[in-house]
Amino acid sequence: MRRASRVHGGSVLSLPSARIAIVILAAVVFLMIFGSALAPQNPLTINANALFQGPSRAHLLGTDYLGRDVLSRLMAGTRLSVLTAAEAVGIALVLGAPLGVATVFLGRAFDFAANRVADALMTLPSIFFAVAVTAALGNGLVQAMFPVGILMAPLFFRVTRAAALEFARAQYVEAAELLGASKLHVIRVHVARKVLPTIAVTTAQGAAGALLAVSFLTFLGIGVTPPTPTWGGVLSSDLDYLSNAPWAPLIPGALIAITVGALNALADAFRDRAPRGRLAEPGQNVTTQLTPQPLEAADGRPTAA
Amino acid sequence: MSRLGGGLAVLIPILVLSSFATYSLGALSNSNPAATILGQDAATPAAVAKLDKVLGLDKPLVVQYWDWLTQAVQGHLGTSYFTQIPVSQSIAQRLPVDLSIATAAVILAVVIGGTAGTVAAIRRGGIIDRSVTVVCSVISTLPAFVVGIILVVVFAVAVHWLPANGYNGPTQGIGPWLEHIILPSLALALQVAADIARQLRTSLVAVLEQNYIVGAKVRGLPYRRVLVRHALRNAAGPALTVIGYDFPMMLAGAVAAEAVFSLPGLGQLLLEAAQTRDIPVVQGVLLVVSTFVIVVNLLVNTLLAWLYRSSDGVSA
Numbered sequence: 001m002r003r004a005s006r007v008h009g010g011s012v013l014s015l016p017s018a019r020i021a022i023v024i025l026a027a028v029v030f031l032m033i034f035g036s037a038l039a040p041q042n043p044l045t046i047n048a049n050a051l052f053q054g055p056s057r058a059h060l061l062g063t064d065y066l067g068r069d070v071l072s073r074l075m076a077g078t079r080l081s082v083l084t085a086a087e088a089v090g091i092a093l094v095l096g097a098p099l100g101v102a103t104v105f106l107g108r109a110f111d112f113a114a115n116r117v118a119d120a121l122m123t124l125p126s127i128f129f130a131v132a133v134t135a136a137l138g139n140g141l142v143q144a145m146f147p148v149g150i151l152m153a154p155l156f157f158r159v160t161r162a163a164a165l166e167f168a169r170a171q172y173v174e175a176a177e178l179l180g181a182s183k184l185h186v187i188r189v190h191v192a193r194k195v196l197p198t199i200a201v202t203t204a205q206g207a208a209g210a211l212l213a214v215s216f217l218t219f220l221g222i223g224v225t226p227p228t229p230t231w232g233g234v235l236s237s238d239l240d241y242l243s244n245a246p247w248a249p250l251i252p253g254a255l256i257a258i259t260v261g262a263l264n265a266l267a268d269a270f271r272d273r274a275p276r277g278r279l280a281e282p283g284q285n286v287t288t289q290l291t292p293q294p295l296e297a298a299d300g301r302p303t304a305a
Numbered sequence: 306m307s308r309l310g311g312g313l314a315v316l317i318p319i320l321v322l323s324s325f326a327t328y329s330l331g332a333l334s335n336s337n338p339a340a341t342i343l344g345q346d347a348a349t350p351a352a353v354a355k356l357d358k359v360l361g362l363d364k365p366l367v368v369q370y371w372d373w374l375t376q377a378v379q380g381h382l383g384t385s386y387f388t389q390i391p392v393s394q395s396i397a398q399r400l401p402v403d404l405s406i407a408t409a410a411v412i413l414a415v416v417i418g419g420t421a422g423t424v425a426a427i428r429r430g431g432i433i434d435r436s437v438t439v440v441c442s443v444i445s446t447l448p449a450f451v452v453g454i455i456l457v458v459v460f461a462v463a464v465h466w467l468p469a470n471g472y473n474g475p476t477q478g479i480g481p482w483l484e485h486i487i488l489p490s491l492a493l494a495l496q497v498a499a500d501i502a503r504q505l506r507t508s509l510v511a512v513l514e515q516n517y518i519v520g521a522k523v524r525g526l527p528y529r530r531v532l533v534r535h536a537l538r539n540a541a542g543p544a545l546t547v548i549g550y551d552f553p554m555m556l557a558g559a560v561a562a563e564a565v566f567s568l569p570g571l572g573q574l575l576l577e578a579a580q581t582r583d584i585p586v587v588q589g590v591l592l593v594v595s596t597f598v599i600v601v602n603l604l605v606n607t608l609l610a611w612l613y614r615s616s617d618g619v620s621a
């Protein structure tokens with residue numbers, strides 16, 4: 001409740017934390033689009049004369065165990081990581097949010113069943129399913145992130161449902177219904193539009209979780225074949241040579257942490273600037289482990305599975 | 306108890322759903338188990354058809370699923386395509402590793418998070434409180450595997466206090482066992498500890514402002530007694546909920562710790578099986594993990610609902 005005193009409403013951009021987060025995320029998106037093209041060196045070029053180098057003018061972030069330029073590998077690895085994270089969030093949003101709005105109008109039996117199913121799905125460890133799916137459908141990140149998206153859908157379902165329920169009970173909805181508005185009209189004008197800020201919060205949270213999942217999967221070596229650079233892959237190869245370069249994992253680790261932190265900060269900012277304080281209330285905060293945090297003060301920062 | 310009833314009513318369909326999804330993975334894969342088992346040279350169409358019949362792969366999917374499930378309920382999860390080792394045996398061998406780490410992690414999280422949250426609430430606004438808040442926020446953005454790597458760098462590479470990887474069963478001595486699980490557990494525990502600290506701080510601050518706490522102090526009760534008997538007892542609810550929800554996830558999170566510390570746990574078993582497309586092993590691990598998580602979660606929910614009902618504290 002520490003934010004309850006702040007003024008709600010107003011632009012997200014008026015918060016300094018949100019501005020910093022947006023700059024960081026814009027940089028990540030920029031890297032996603034132009035990262036491979038702008039990489040100072042070929043991320044796959046092996047240089048036996050420059051193994052485990054620290055940051056220098058030639059290699060701003062040093063080199064790895066094959067003498068490859070770490071900066072170039074991280075830049076080139078951004079696209080796959082970000083796009084597959086977006087895939088999972090997209091699946092979760094498309095499956096979860098419409099169902100969440102619909103549950104308001106589908107009756108109590110449906111609501112009860114959908115909630116119980118969502119509760120159960122949320123507890124399932126998505127990393128296990130992601131790994132298992134690659135065993136069945138072939139080793140690819142696109143396949144691996146599919147179950148991550150499905151298991152994240154309950155997160156969107158629950159928050160949209162809670163928000164939609166609240167707005168659907170508002171007096172102006174009752175008034176609109178008395179004036180003869182159709183259900184579709186009510187959903188479109190009075191519910192769907194007002195639920196959008198909630199969905200924005202959840203999307204930012206979900207993106208943070210999905211990015212962690214991608215990093216972890218690529219760290220495990222799932223979904224990519226070796227020379228292909230990914231954030232998690234750089235981290236994983238650094239881990240094998242800790243005695244040569246103990247500082248090396250800090251670089252990809254920091255990149256992942258900063259991006260995830262920016263997404264969390266953006267989620268917090270959306271929550272602060274939501275039309276009502278309702279968004280910051282209990283039951284709406286969910287970590288990326290997809291565990292409900294039913295009581296106040298958990299601000300829904302993702303934790304890695 | 307209606308909560309348990311509702312939970313059980315949904316437990317069965319959920320387990321059926323997740324186990325069916327698990328089993329279907331095998332059918333979805335274009336792998337040909339019989340050909341895999343026989344090897345390239347021996348996999349003549351006739352031999353494959355014969356082995357398919359033995360394995361029951363010529364029956365409809367639903368029938369196959371039912372056969373698999375009835376076997377699984379009795380503890381038979383099939384055998385690995387490659388090693389011929391029964392899947393349940395491999396799982397029984399690996400599960401203690403993850404259970405050790407997850408249990409140790411819960412204990413560490415409670416001790417660290419509980420202490421940090423309590424101190425922060427008592428010294429509210431002070432330097433300890435502010436540092437706890439900052440440290441918790443930083444830890445929250447770090448994934449468990451990154452935390453694990455940092456711990457390895459600090460405690461195994463820089464100062465050589467603890468082994469960087471490997472595992473010793475508790476049967477080979479408690480000392481080596483603890484030595485090998487402490488870093489993985491810590492990696493897993495820190496985020497939950499941060500959650501607990503934040504929850505506990507918030508609720509403890511609220512409880513400490515209640516009239517009955519002021520009253521207890523006014524009556525001259527020792528501060529420690531007021532804190533433990535009156536305040537912590539009532540403030541612990543939300544933090545307990547965090548632990549309840551996080552325990553099953555910690556078991557799943559143990560896969561991260563396994564990867565960083567090269568521990569022979571379920572996650573590694575699954576990874577190896579996924580790489581060789583050893584479908585029975587993949588299905589077995591997935592079934593055991595998801596069933597375990599769903600059941601534990603239901604138990605925890607029921608327990609918490611019961612606790613809240615029987616306590617008349619402010620925690621609700």
